[in-house]
Amino acid sequence: MLTYFCSMTNTDISEFFSALSKLMDLHGEDSFKSKSYSIAAYTIDQLEANLADMDDATLRSSKGIGASTAAKIREILDTGKLMQLEEIMHRTPSGVLDIMHIKGLGPKKVRTIWQEMGIESVGELEYACHENRLAAFKGFGQKTQEAVLQNIAFIRNSQGFQLWASAEATAHNWIARLKQSFAQYQFLLTGAFYRQMETVAAIEIVSNMPADTLPRLWANAPGIEMSHEGNTMLLKMSDNIPIRFYFADKEKVAITQFRNACSETFLTAFEAEYIFPEKAINEADIFKANHLQFIPAPMRESAEILEKSKANVLPTPIELSDIKGIIHSHSKWSDGQETLETMVQHAISKGLQYLVISDHSQAAYYANGLSPDRVAAQQIEIDALNQKYAPFKIFKSIEADILNDGSLDYDHSALSTFDLVIASVHSNLKMTQEKAMQRLLSAIQNPFTTILGHPTGRLLLSREGYPIDHKMIIEACSDYDVVIEINAHPRRLDLDWQWVEYAMSKGVLLSINPDAHSLAGFDDIYYGCKIAQKAGLTATQNLSSFSLVEMEKFVESKKRKRNLQPL
Ligand SMILES: [Zn+2]
Numbered sequence: 001m002l003t004y005f006c007s008m009t010n011t012d013i014s015e016f017f018s019a020l021s022k023l024m025d026l027h028g029e030d031s032f033k034s035k036s037y038s039i040a041a042y043t044i045d046q047l048e049a050n051l052a053d054m055d056d057a058t059l060r061s062s063k064g065i066g067a068s069t070a071a072k073i074r075e076i077l078d079t080g081k082l083m084q085l086e087e088i089m090h091r092t093p094s095g096v097l098d099i100m101h102i103k104g105l106g107p108k109k110v111r112t113i114w115q116e117m118g119i120e121s122v123g124e125l126e127y128a129c130h131e132n133r134l135a136a137f138k139g140f141g142q143k144t145q146e147a148v149l150q151n152i153a154f155i156r157n158s159q160g161f162q163l164w165a166s167a168e169a170t171a172h173n174w175i176a177r178l179k180q181s182f183a184q185y186q187f188l189l190t191g192a193f194y195r196q197m198e199t200v201a202a203i204e205i206v207s208n209m210p211a212d213t214l215p216r217l218w219a220n221a222p223g224i225e226m227s228h229e230g231n232t233m234l235l236k237m238s239d240n241i242p243i244r245f246y247f248a249d250k251e252k253v254a255i256t257q258f259r260n261a262c263s264e265t266f267l268t269a270f271e272a273e274y275i276f277p278e279k280a281i282n283e284a285d286i287f288k289a290n291h292l293q294f295i296p297a298p299m300r301e302s303a304e305i306l307e308k309s310k311a312n313v314l315p316t317p318i319e320l321s322d323i324k325g326i327i328h329s330h331s332k333w334s335d336g337q338e339t340l341e342t343m344v345q346h347a348i349s350k351g352l353q354y355l356v357i358s359d360h361s362q363a364a365y366y367a368n369g370l371s372p373d374r375v376a377a378q379q380i381e382i383d384a385l386n387q388k389y390a391p392f393k394i395f396k397s398i399e400a401d402i403l404n405d406g407s408l409d410y411d412h413s414a415l416s417t418f419d420l421v422i423a424s425v426h427s428n429l430k431m432t433q434e435k436a437m438q439r440l441l442s443a444i445q446n447p448f449t450t451i452l453g454h455p456t457g458r459l460l461l462s463r464e465g466y467p468i469d470h471k472m473i474i475e476a477c478s479d480y481d482v483v484i485e486i487n488a489h490p491r492r493l494d495l496d497w498q499w500v501e502y503a504m505s506k507g508v509l510l511s512i513n514p515d516a517h518s519l520a521g522f523d524d525i526y527y528g529c530k531i532a533q534k535a536g537l538t539a540t541q542n543l544s545s546f547s548l549v550e551m552e553k554f555v556e557s558k559k560r561k562r563n564l565q566p567l
């Protein structure tokens with residue numbers, strides 16, 4: 001326990017204060033005090049030094065931290081709790097605490113819902129919305145009601161899910177441990193994890209071991225909840241993703257793996273036209289028996305892919321080794337952790353040929369965005385590094401904010417100094433589809449835009465993207481020769497893989513970009529490749545697979561085209 005409390009970060013501590021402030025507002029208590037807790041939460045989160053490492057005297061003398069806040073911080077660090085928060089939570093129905101997690105509903109609105117409408121759970125609130133009662137209540141209206149319903153649906157859908165990247169280590173550890181303990185049996189991954197979905201609800205494993213071996217072993221294991229029925233077993237652990245097992249005879253293991261690995265649409269289409277052989281050693285045998293080209297699990301999504309397999313025209317999906325450069329990365333110049341030179345050295349050590357450095361633009365003041373003067377200074381440094389590290393090349397770029405009116409964040413003379421411009425939305429994310437489209441389309445039409453960054457701004461499992469008409473965006477990118485990013489951060493994976501094939505069909509280049517803010521961030525290209533494989537993205541249709549020579553040609557041709565256009 002001790003190590004747990006000691007490892008508490010400033011953000012963890014800040015959350016205690018923020019929760020206390022919100023609950024005081026919910027209960028309509030001393031608004032002056034609640035405000036001071038909210039300020040304390042902000043101050044703590046912004047502190048550079050780690051509170052957990054401070055003694056009492058340093059704590060009290062920290063900027064913006066008074067004696068009473070210091071005492072509360074000490075209490076949190078020593079006990080892992082804050083009594084005042086415990087007490088107020090005790091007085092709040094748990095369903096009301098759940099309602100507070102719905103985005104867009106501040107404590108005061110939740111207070112009205114609870115105290116005046118008598119609603120004490122998310123389910124009741126959802127029902128009230130369906131009856132149009134929230135819209136009719138004073139201070140709410142139709143728009144809020146719609147947003148609430150949408151957010152409830154979002155929370156429901158994300159509950160119990162994990163990012164693919166967070167489940168990966170667990171999946172591989174389980175397989176390794178099982179193989180080690182039961183060397184005589186097969187253990188194969190299947191399900192959504194095997195299909196490389198961006199989020200997964202369970203790790204699914206097929207085995208030919210007798211169906212009652214594992215259930216007997218784990219019947220009374222502490223901390224594990226087990227349900228076992230026929231040939232399946234589900235293990236639920238308090239602190240990790242559930243594991244689902246399918247047990248099958250030796251001849252049926254591969255078929256069971258296949259059945260549980262495909263999407264429903266794919267499986268239905270497969271079963272309508274093809275057969276399962278009597279015996280299959282592996283999944284390849286199933287395809288062979290039907291004279292089909294092997295379809296890797298991640299691609300088993302649509303019925304159309306079966307047609308391609310039948311015609312022997314499946315694309316060869318991109319591999320990590322096809323990535324030749326890092327596109328979209330942030331250095332210390334804005335909100336990245338490393339100097340440019342360290343990033344260059346790291347890219348070289350990974351065998352990459354170039355780095356597109358795209359720090360934040362001036363509007364992103366929260367991320368230390370670059371003023372035109374700082375852009376010029378950075379470009380001097382880039383020129384020097386390019387001399388020092390040739391033939392490795394740093395391309396001059398920027399992640400330019402798409403401003404509220406759809407324009408980019410610099411004037412033309414500043415924009416013309418970049419080799420590439422990544423245009424992204426970072427502000428006013430809450431917008432209608434109409435507004436989002438207007439902003440994105442103007443950015444796409446801007447002759448300086450090379451790449452459209454994270455097109456929907458979504459954060460998987462925590463924030464829905466702003467609504468866009470994907471088809472229209474892709475078609476505009478095709479018309480204006482703009483590349484669409486597949487942001488490889490495992491929480492973004494945006495453009496969604498389901499739109500990649502359409503983009504390719506319109507001749508739009510995609511680009512798997514790590515949006516790295518640290519050296520470790522480079523490695524996210526792995527997740528970008530995993531998700532792009534689902535859509536059958538090929539190396540030739542991915543900008544970050546271009547060699548240095550190809551990339552230089554690409555940059556030059558973009559510049560030439562731009563110079564021919566009237567600005
Ligand atoms: Zn961004």
Ligand SMILES: [Zn+2]
Pocket residue numbers: 328330399515
């Ligand atoms: Zn970025």
